[in-house]
Amino acid sequence: MNFCSHCGSARMEFRVPEGDNRPRYVCPDCDTIHYTNPKIVTGCLPVWENKVLLAQRAISPRLGYWNVPSGYMENGETVEQGAAREVWEETLARVRHLTLHAVFSIPHINQVYIHFLAELDTPDFGVGEESLAVRLFSEEEVPWGEIAFTSSVFTLKHFFSDRRQGRREVHMGVMERS
């Protein structure tokens, strides 16, 4: 943050405001405190019979890697609406009746992944603009070495493990800086 987005000042300071306990961008000219907070990445693993729907990323980061359809939650939507939107944008599949599956924090990059599950009504899908390919995978077919993000590995492992044991749980996870 080089300039105050409120008054245009070039004298931005990064310091602990009075009464606070952590540094923020503070404008000494208009006194605005600019807070930054973690972002939510919302997504959903579509399920069809014994298979799951993954999208191969057409964009950076991790271009060419496979992912649970997900992306940044937008203003003006619920977490579930955001997840269904991401599934539609990436895989052209429609999901309904989403159930919460995983909440995964990545503190060093200020992200929280919220992943749902949803059974597809029909195996209709296609290749969205941000995808190179979209495919159903059984557990044996999942390309474990080519999964885009740790959050997706977490969600997939727990999904298959829960399914083998006939249970449904919400899984809390965290990725530490490696």
Next chain:
Amino acid sequence: MNFCSHCGSARMEFRVPEGDNRPRYVCPDCDTIHYTNPKIVTGCLPVWENKVLLAQRAISPRLGYWNVPSGYMENGETVEQGAAREVWEETLARVRHLTLHAVFSIPHINQVYIHFLAELDTPDFGVGEESLAVRLFSEEEVPWGEIAFTSSVFTLKHFFSDRRQGRREVHMGVMERS
């Protein structure tokens, strides 16, 4: 957003960037797109025997109203760490072994509440800087007309209902614009 926080330009535009599908603040001088996304409010309902610990707010909004200890999640922490921090800051109670209880979206103000439950090891607590008072309440004692936020009513109602029925669930909720 009156000025570009990157280059200081005063010519900010609010428009749909190429390849996007919703309006963003875009700087025509340095081409930076300034995204804004929902914020997470993380919190935890501390439980002691048949009572829950609420904090009376010493700050706006809803000054003087009672609340499940919660606040904006900060960069660099997990959702659980943020919830435990908020409990400490508001009630001087230490919570461990948090279990997820509720995820509550408020789309028109771009917030997602994530509330946990935690049994207190001991009934030790005090009045944090942002609180006027802190108290344990049984279900009958909860001041339902003086609860600060809908998200807290949601969390409290489900907590007592689950407890009566001897179950533990994660509850998904949404507050529509009234």
